[in-house]
Amino acid sequence: MTTTNRLLPVRRLAIIAVLISLLGGVMYYQVVSSDPSNPRANFWRVIRAGIPAYTSTPAQGHTILIQNGGENWREIRNGIITRISPWIIILALIGMAVFYLIVGQEKLEKPRSGVKIIRFTRDERIIHWYTAGLFIIMAITGLSLLLGRFLLIPLLGHTLVSGYLGASKILHNYCGPLLLIGIVSEIVLWLPFNIPRKIDFDWLKNMGGMIGSGPRPHIGKINAGEKGWSWLIFLFGGTVGITGILLDFPIWDQTRYIMQVSHVIHATVAVLFVTVSLGHIYMGTLGMEGVFEAMWTGSVDAVWAQQNHDLWYEEKMRETGETPATASPQNEQRA
Amino acid sequence: MARMKFLCDAERCIECNGCVTACNNEHDVPWGINRRHVVTIKDGQSGEKSISVACMHCPDAPCAAVCPVDCFYTTPDGIVLHDKDLCIGCGYCVYACPFGAPQFPEESPFAVRGKMDKCTFCAGGPGLDNSVEEYKKYGRNRIAEGKLPLCAEMCATKALLAGDGNIVSEIYIQRITKRGSRPETWGWETAYNFKSGKGKNP
Ligand code: SF4
Ligand code: SF4
Numbered sequence: 451m452t453t454t455n456r457l458l459p460v461r462r463l464a465i466i467a468v469l470i471s472l473l474g475g476v477m478y479y480q481v482v483s484s485d486p487s488n489p490r491a492n493f494w495r496v497i498r499a500g501i502p503a504y505t506s507t508p509a510q511g512h513t514i515l516i517q518n519g520g521e522n523w524r525e526i527r528n529g530i531i532t533r534i535s536p537w538i539i540i541l542a543l544i545g546m547a548v549f550y551l552i553v554g555q556e557k558l559e560k561p562r563s564g565v566k567i568i569r570f571t572r573d574e575r576i577i578h579w580y581t582a583g584l585f586i587i588m589a590i591t592g593l594s595l596l597l598g599r600f601l602l603i604p605l606l607g608h609t610l611v612s613g614y615l616g617a618s619k620i621l622h623n624y625c626g627p628l629l630l631i632g633i634v635s636e637i638v639l640w641l642p643f644n645i646p647r648k649i650d651f652d653w654l655k656n657m658g659g660m661i662g663s664g665p666r667p668h669i670g671k672i673n674a675g676e677k678g679w680s681w682l683i684f685l686f687g688g689t690v691g692i693t694g695i696l697l698d699f700p701i702w703d704q705t706r707y708i709m710q711v712s713h714v715i716h717a718t719v720a721v722l723f724v725t726v727s728l729g730h731i732y733m734g735t736l737g738m739e740g741v742f743e744a745m746w747t748g749s750v751d752a753v754w755a756q757q758n759h760d761l762w763y764e765e766k767m768r769e770t771g772e773t774p775a776t777a778s779p780q781n782e783q784r785a
Numbered sequence: 786m787a788r789m790k791f792l793c794d795a796e797r798c799i800e801c802n803g804c805v806t807a808c809n810n811e812h813d814v815p816w817g818i819n820r821r822h823v824v825t826i827k828d829g830q831s832g833e834k835s836i837s838v839a840c841m842h843c844p845d846a847p848c849a850a851v852c853p854v855d856c857f858y859t860t861p862d863g864i865v866l867h868d869k870d871l872c873i874g875c876g877y878c879v880y881a882c883p884f885g886a887p888q889f890p891e892e893s894p895f896a897v898r899g900k901m902d903k904c905t906f907c908a909g910g911p912g913l914d915n916s917v918e919e920y921k922k923y924g925r926n927r928i929a930e931g932k933l934p935l936c937a938e939m940c941a942t943k944a945l946l947a948g949d950g951n952i953v954s955e956i957y958i959q960r961i962t963k964r965g966s967r968p969e970t971w972g973w974e975t976a977y978n979f980k981s982g983k984g985k986n987p
Contacts, residue, residue, distance in 0.1 A: 493834070497826060504828035506802060507819040510892075511885045515824045515838060520881040524847045595875070599853050612854040612871040619873050623895040700876065700892045710880050 511706055523710035527717070532596055535721040539593075542725045546732050556660055556738040558753055565752035567766055569671075569744045577639060578745055581632030584625050589724045591618035591625075596717060626694045633687035640680055643672045649761075650674035658758065671762035679730050686723040690716055787949035788863040789906055791937070792957055793837045796964065797944035800825050800835035804936035804945055808839075811907070811935045812924025818888045820904040821936050837936070837945050839904035840865060840886035848878035848887060848903075862928070863950075864906040869922045874898035906947070907934040 497503075502513045511517070570578070594602070595618055602611045652667040653674040659666035672680075693716035696704055704712075735742050740754040755763040800823050808814065808821045821839035842865045849857035849865065856871035857878075867878075878887040878901055889898035900922075909919045909926030919926060927935065937947035946953045 493826075493832070501826075504825040505822050506800075507805065507822045509817060509819075510888045511879070512819070512822045512824070514885065515826070515836065516883050517885065518883065520847055520883050524851050524881045528850055595853050599855050603855055608855060608868075608871055612856070612873060615854055616873040619875055619896075623897075698896050699894050700896055700898075701894055706880050706885075709876070713880065 517706055519707045519710050523714065526714050531714070531717050531721070532600065535593075535717075536597060536601075538721060538725055539728070542728050546728065550732075550736065553660060555736060558739050558751070559757055560753050562740070562754075563752045566749040567752055567755050567763070568749045569755075570748050572748065574639060575745060575748055577632060577635045581629065581636055584629040584632055585727065587621060587625050588629050589720075589727070591622040592717075592720055593724070594618045595622065596721075623698050626691075626698055630687070630691040630694070633683060633691060636680075637684050637687075641684075644677045644680040646674075646677060650677060666757070666760075668761050669759055670765075671759055673759065675733065679726070682723070682726050686719050686726070689719045690723060693719075786861050786863075788951075789842060789948065790863075790950035790953050791839065791841060791906075791934075792946045792953050794944045794946070794957065794960065795834045795836045796960075797942040798823070798835040798837055799942055799944070801941060803939050803941055804837050807935045807939035808904070811927075812905075813920075814924065815890050815902065818890065818902050820886075820888070820902070822885075837940075838884050838886075839936070840882075840906070841884055842906055847881035847883065851877045851881045853877065858911075860908060862906075862908070864908045864928070866905055866908060866910050866923075867901065867903070868911050869900040869902075870911075872900045874900060878903075907932070 497515050498518070500514050500517050500519075503515060505512050595615060598611055598615050598618075602614070606614075647670075649668055649670070650673070653669050655667070658669065658673055658675065693712040696712040697709060697716060700709070733741070734745065738758075740751055741758075744750045744754075752763070755766070802823050805819050805821050805823060809819065812820065814820055821837060823835055823837045825833060825835040827833045842859075842863055844859075844863065846857060846859070846865045848867075849855075849859075852867075852872075853875055854871045854873055856868040857865060858868070859865050874889065874897070876889070876896065876898055879885070879889075886903045887901045888903065889901060891897060891899050905923050905926075907925060907927035909915070909929065910923035912919050912922075914929035915926050927933065932938075934947040937945045946956060
């Protein structure tokens, strides 16, 4: 009697243990053997991937229930492009200021001769300034649309900024195709001058004598720096132009995905384009004595030509039948 | 404060487009814009489902995040509204929105679009509630009148629910706990020879 009584709890425990392990086994079997994929969940997962479907009001992208590209685009635009682009431009400006302070202006080594050599024809200058003017308008309006919300609204308030950005959008959208015309004209006009040659690599070694030591390398009409800038215009201009046209003419049933991708490429390349253009503006004005007049008046001083583009200068002299040494200051040289 | 939400029960939606019509009529929506639309997935196939969709009034709204003039605002009820006087028609909200809610009266060369238009949860826009000007720009402000969105009110099968998120989800929870994991339609499986559990008909 006492033994049985003492054994009773033990027996109960044993029975409970067996039951629990059985139950566990059954549950385990159920979990393992059941179909892990839930058909309903799978159905909505497919929707989440943005497959097209039917709707009786199909305009404006309504055949897609959920498009996922938008959130990615938002992250790239707001998280990366708007955050980084001001710093790229600010760093470029700081870099240029430092360069100016350390290297300074590239001076003419000899006094001006007064002899003028024609460097750019009137047509070339018209195309250059047409493109440059539009480029500046596009850069300012484009950067305003990208950064205005973060930089201008805190200063000026919503109403003013909305008016300004509304005007910027209109200017940007109408000037864009005009700028593209300018860029394409420049490509047509200047491509033959910009084919890289072997002497360009010598020029690049000390940036035409601007930095480091060593003699000034020989160079023709267009130096490697100018050629590089031209190729960047062709490349960046073409990219910004194509994506810009896609964004500017939403009339060919572009999907939102195409618009998102175009916008990301357009904004990124445009910021780089503006940054590099600052270098071009610096070199064309402050960076070098006697260079601005080349594009403004069309001709340069013979001394400038001899110093910076010696081979081109000699070629010009040969063309006009005069030896470089005897170039007389009174004679205007014709291109 | 209530947190306003839409919910469309895909088991009930029969793609009648009643919500679309109700909305277009109530707000005098410009031609070509449908603030609400009905999407049918697997149209004409087994497992077809329809769902009515409009602006979902996102808490962290992508449209508002990318708008260059910052013209969106969220009401204390969680309704995402925008100011048409500020909108410049850049189209960014459309690129960002997951549901295709923002729309434009036109899509012309040089990206001329007009002012963005979207579902307001029948809550109008900035400016005086129920003024003529508000009606012209944003449609009727039923919320200010103490009413809920008309689309849901008009829904014949009560697939579309609109209102305080807690109440909406309560209704939906009641439905799905009774529904089991099959369509509720009596006799369907017998009549159409659908083998339960084989997963052809989600
Ligand atoms: S417009 Fe689109 S992104 Fe904006 S709140 Fe509505 S559903 Fe969300
Ligand atoms: S279209 Fe209007 S509302 Fe939409 S992002 Fe542009 S400015 Fe903002």
